[in-house]
Amino acid sequence: MSGPPRTDQQREAVRDPGRDVFLRAGAGTGKTTVLVDRFCSAAVDPDVGVERILAFTFTERAADQLRRRVRAELARRGSQATDPDEAEMMREAEEKTERAWISTIHGFCRRVLASHPTAAGIDPRFRVLDEPEADRLAERAFDAALDDLVSSGDPEALELAASNWRRSLLEMTRSAYDELRSQGRASPELPEPPAADTAARIAELVAAAEAAAGPCSEGRQTPKAIANLERIATAAQLDPGAEAAMELLEQLAGLKLDGGGQSFEADEGVAYKRALERARGAVAAVAMREAYQQLRKLVAAFGERYESLKGDRSALDFEDLQLEAVALLRGNDRLRERYREQFRHLMVDEFQDTNALQLSLVEALRGPDTRLFVVGDEFQSIYGFRHADVDVYRREHARFAEGGEPNGVALPLTGNFRSAPEIVAATNAMGSGLLPGFEPLAAGVSEPAPGTGDPVVELALVTEDRAGWEDGTVGLPLLPDDPSPAHKIAEARVLAARMRELAATGEDPAEMVVLLRAFTHVAAYERALSDAGLDPYVVGGRGFWSQQQIEDMRALLAVIANPLDDEALFGALASPAGGAVLPDTLWLLRRAAASPPREEGRKERANHVWPLLRDLLAEGAPTPGNGFADRAELIPDDERARLDGFTRIVGGLRSSGAEGGLESLVERAATAFGYDLATLVRDQGRERWANIRKLMRLAREFESREGPDLGAFVEYLGTRAASRDREAEAATRAEGHAGVRLMTVHAAKGLEFGIVAVPDLGRKLQLGWVSLRVEAGEERPDGTETARVGVQLGRLGRPSERLGDYEELKELAADRGAEEEARLVYVAATRAERRLLLSGTFNPKSLKKDPLARRPMAVQIIRTLLDGDPSTRVLDVPAASADAPAGRVDVRLIEPAPGIGAELTPSAAPVAAEPAPDASSPPLGRPDPPPALAGGLSYSALSGFERCGF
Template sequence: PEVVPAAAALHAAARDALAFAGAVKRTSKVEKCLGLLADAVAATADGRPPTEDEVAGWRFSSKPLAGPEIDAYEAARATLERRVVEERFAHHYEYLGELVELFGEEYSRRKDQRSALDFEDLQLCARRLLRDRPDVRVRYQRQFRHLMVDEFQDTNALQLAVIRLLHLEGGVRQNRLFTVGDELQSIYGFRHADVDVFRAQREDSARAEDADAGVRPLTGNFRSSPEVLALVNRIGRSLFGAAYADLAVGALGAEGVAGEGPGAELLVTEREGWDERDAALEISTDERAQPWRLAEARFLAERLRELRELGVPRGDMVVLLRSFSFVEAYEDALDRAGLAPHVIGGRGYWSKQQVADVRNLLGCVANPLDEKALFGALASPACGVAPDTLWLLRQAGGGAPLWSAVRWLFGPPPGPADGSRPPDTEDDPSDWSAQVEEIGGHIPTDDRERLREFVSALLELRAEAPQLSLEGLIERTITATGYDLALLMRRRGRRRMANVRKLMRLAREFEADEGRDLRAFLDHVESETEGDAREAEAAVDAEGHDGVRLMTVHSAKGLEFPVVAVADLGRSLGAGFPPLLRVEPAAPGDDARSDDGRSASGSEALRVGLRLARLGRRQAQIFDYPELEQRAVAREREEERRILHVAMTRAERRLILSGVVALVKLDREPRPTEPLIGPVLRALGWEAGRESVEVEPPPLRPGLEGAAAPVRVAVRTRAPGDEPASAPRYAEP
């Protein structure tokens, strides 16, 4: 870390800022700022590196003093603060590097034990084989006269290296390479797709002198109606600028708009005010969803219900979401509207209540002294006692395990090794049993009967468990406790039971790989749950199900639907915690690195950023973290806009965009992480109160005769007080 140069830079910046501030009208706040600037100048004058606390103390709000000199001062101050922290804590990166290295070694060892390869191994091994074995490389180069790479926008540098090893030998072309891709379809950054690889290859092809080389743009769209394309093009030009090429109408279809009215529309839901008591929002099955998100989901469901009543089949409609974080809110709203929603793919399976219930029941079978599992099982439909009863049981046991009290009160006469004998305490065991029976006497009669049945079933299950497969144990558990019937009697019981059946299948697969080990399976389920592993809910509807489909944009890529509703555009970008470590390959010329992107040692040069958490202090972003974070946010913003473009271009005859926005904040300066609904509304030039916006028609592809008229985009709004007094429920037709 270069502390001394950073201190000198701050000294110069503070002097400039002090000179600038001297001409500003004096107020108490300005005087305070001047004092801090003077302190910074004095402390850095003798070349002594200041402490972190000193540098942090020179921070002040720029509101009293605004100008480029003040901005330069704050940038220099932040840099010096980062350098001081780096000098003190840089060795932590070495610890982290050692940890990552140890992890890599252990991961490799476990793969070797299983003779396993992961996806990255397949790519790395393919590159190594072609690079290090000229005979193999030449044989494949001669075997293929043509190489075609589809979805080229979703490749990365490693995959490009494999392609070039098959295509070039000593820089000389050995066969013909044909790539197909669309920059605006690059939406797999989380799988390490790098759109810059596509851009660079496109530029190389455009500059190539070979007569056979070149770039052939394709802009004709044979899927979407002119109304849909008009909205897509207006938003595309605004989001992507001059690089965006308007999509042209490929064919003038005769089917017309799905339903009545404009084929392109926006549903705008006010963000503020839904927490008020008079907002008519019924309880949703998605308890995590914010009130404004529930309002948007129900507004969208109402609109799709209207289309259904106008004759649009439910199976022609799809709701596309960026993620399934709050899919239950939309599923519930569509279900209330009688649209028979069908969730396709996604994740969230491990967090379902049914999975948690069965995990708790199995945890009790494995060890009834597991308090968390026992509490969860007693509260689940397998037993279903009241919260007050759970509290009484906890009090009855005193300091003893919960199972001791439950087994003593509701099981057969206790034995010495069944976990129900009085705990080892200094008190007389008879005193403990008397306390248990006294407090247990307050438990309601209905709950006492439920507890007797549960304890009896659990003791039987514990006796049978060693003789059953994991799949068989789950089935025996849900039938013995009556959990299966209780689940089927609930709303969406078939969906809930299908998730349990899926857990049985997963248990069978686990046993085939790892053996019959109940504790290991429970640990596996807990690990998948805590890690939010990607696992979709069980499918309960047939392929031809006549209902509105709910899909993520990624799962819909390559598909098309008559009516597409792109929802949750009020979702903030950049949600969640940023990573502790950011690493990127260094670009040629970065810092003192060589032009080929290598470090002085000859290895690949990297840029590293570390988010340092310290006890009692603010987190510190050190090394290159601030710049890498800024780049990451910019890349994410670009990809989110491409994801929106992919979603919109799935529509054939009607496109609906739906999102939540605080209307009073719409005119404020855009933020890098603002929800997409803001840029969409600004692209259309929409103002509150307007019911429609006119946009220019899309161009026609060359050779297509006709003319397209300007398109009217309908805009519907929903605010607290506009919604129906109560959401109507519809029976499924």
């Protein structure tokens, strides 16, 4: 064996290739390293060989990395071999690695389907929809399904459609559909209406009310308390035999407690509230059964419509790849046997992020002679929002550990080789405080004992004193339109200032990363780092689709497609693409387009702006009766000229339409408005223009798939901009970039970095709110299932009701969401090798409130790690277990004070080393402004820019 000497635990994990191994191990303990070892040994085994190993990774990037690591390991083994035959074998295996079966599960499924389309019953030329495309089709399918439902004329259907928002029905339908498909159901159906024993639930409510009456009457008799006690008394009189109809539901709704003071928060009061919720859920399930049945029809109709839209395009979405591949392998004995015979080894990395459907694929591929090797860490499961199910991992682990696999063992790895011991100590302490059942890691790397040198783990806590931070004397550089509150900006500045200090002591900014849960406040971090001279670079997420030029062009194209789209019209007019019309002018336009109120005292009615613009152009003034001519006259002449130009050009482009294709239309739109020139003269103009070139290429590709439909293309751009990339590319180092990188925690999965910052720990947890929840149940002996379902449905003119198990399922989902948030922090912190910078804002008042769960992570950390005390000090962190290291955390409390904002805002001299000049792309010079901005220079004069790399 080569590379770093393996530990006993690591050697044990790969000792016997004849065993099935479930390796449960923490962050940085060498799971992937060991998987590579096992792969390489099998690759040079004459009975196996590279082509008979199948390895699954979680992302394409991880697959590439695994392939590289395997190749490097084989090369090392080859160079150390003394026997020339052995060396030759290593070399051959290394060569074959190029074609090895190392891929994501999706990638593998695609390969299987492409090899056997006839057997799978799919079009051999099938195409895989990317996520935004699939979203768009799904939305179309939903609208068609809703139409079907409504046009049935069934009054219940009409009531459902009328009493719930379209958006809400869409979300319910899709979330249920996706969830059920991830469990392996190819044609998802909502479960039968929840069976509800209303009599039993009412009886429970009566009992709870009787029990609560006494204890709840002990508090002060305020009017609210008296009203509550009356409700409880009424509930105690309910008849469990009452018919579960709307009247009863109505009555139960009136029994909900409203405030009333402490005495209602005690156990009996809480038990009453729970019993009332359950009774309401049960009665609603019966009384609103018909509404639920309509919802089931909607989901079924959606499924059919979606299937047929995909069918028309010979398209499969990501989930189809898995569903179809599993169906193929299950249904076709010959094929299944072939794959089972082919693969002697099946390996799965990051197993904690698989779901039931993916497990069934693994099972289908696993024959009696296929050896399984799965590795994972349940505390790093962070893909619940994509239906990863950590319970699959837990169940499988338990099966291995309890001897459920005749040939299998469950093994641990406990030494962390990635992080400095003080970091291991801190992440152990966080894990123990935040993650139920957490197992601490030992330090694999030995380093100077803690206590020598500066602490390498820091925790900066910024008080959520918004007014304090906004105070002028503090000197925080706030922008008038900043979307982030002042304390978040202060936090970003604290981090940037600290990173700058580190850079000044010789740390390389390119080794620093900022890992964020979400990009909500990314602009604040970007600005703070940029002001600190640290040249930030946002990886993924804010890529191409959120570039200003793409937004501008989308607005422009949307106006060309439909000038009555006011939002797009205003966006286009305000952008440089539409002549950068001033906000005042836009306001005047809006007011001028309004029609006068028909009655005294009523408001003006807003009209579309486009007809007014057209009139201004044709008549020089609005037609009487079409808006307020006098207001339009307030628009200054030069602005009027801009509007005039804009309207003419849009008119021209509309009349020629998409002739010559969408690509050419995008180009004409960009050039006709002079946007090309306006873009090029700006800072980094060539990069900006390259984005538009890329948009043209996308327009061409779109047209080849969907035809020259401008409206559809605009819609497509909208969904792309709104959705995140499936796999945010986390370039290990953005090419040629020497500054600090910002990325999401998800994008950093499996990677490691020298200095890691995990800020924004004060954000509210995302617990995922959906109004429909389905939960797979156990299978009954007769083959039916005990699925659970809960849904919140609106009713015309009344408050919405929660049917079935909604309350319980919602709580369950919120608990899972909270656990996943804690795991995200753990994943982020365990990426650090040498230094870890934690930070967050917190509200001092929230430190005392119970319960702890679901509070922001910063609060949870203060309460568990710091014993509730956020004050500045160096905190000793004891070892979390006998073989775990001890460490220290440098805690810093930062409150607003005069001048502190200025201290945190260093002058922006770059500290990052200048990147080496690259001959192939000379540094960007600002091009000379063209002689006439307003036209005269055609796009073709700029064709030199075509040669850009995009």
